[in-house]
Amino acid sequence: MLNLNIIIGSTRPGRAADHVAPWIAGLAKEHPAFTVEVLDLRDWPLPFFAETYQTIGDPQHPAYSDPIVRRWNQRIAEGDAYLFITPEYNHSVPGVLKNAIDSVFASLPSATSRRPSSATAAASPPGSGPSSTSPTSPSRRRWSRCAAPC
């Protein structure tokens, strides 16, 4: 079985993810390939990213300066695939999700390397469709490059 991490990328009260996540997690749990783990960023109050190569230690076994960042990296490293549930804020993903991705920057080489990721995106303003995760949107391309160096 493959371990699918579903990452809820908004922590805002009344977030749309409370509608999206149960639906998509239900479908994922019915999929024969996956064991599913939902990682809600409300449960991961990560500090603003401020790690350096000095604070992470050995990049093969990053230590990090904060225990919760270390735990977050260890949890992410257990995934075989990632599904991000994200709203669109200002043509991009929420800062809290970007920060969570930044916080595994050493694990982007060592933990998420060569594991697939996809996204479920939601938008609410009338007349606007989600563009932050559209494969052709500039923000998606920037985000992909930023989050996926290898």
Added chain:
Amino acid sequence: MVPLRSTVLIPLVGAAFDHNGDPQNPAAATAAGIMLDDLAWWAAVLQQARRDNPLPPAALRKMATAGNAGH
């Protein structure tokens, strides 16, 4: 990370789900099924590839090269 092209986009999310928690638009479930199948296919392929041929990530190889160069 290997970003896939398959995504599920849910516009006008405030009215997108019915009282059972299912999307009003059946295209959402179709897209979700395609996305999950793609994720499963790539996850299995890449899991095997990581086992068969563990390739150090580019960032680590870059750091190793910089170290060997004395920087």
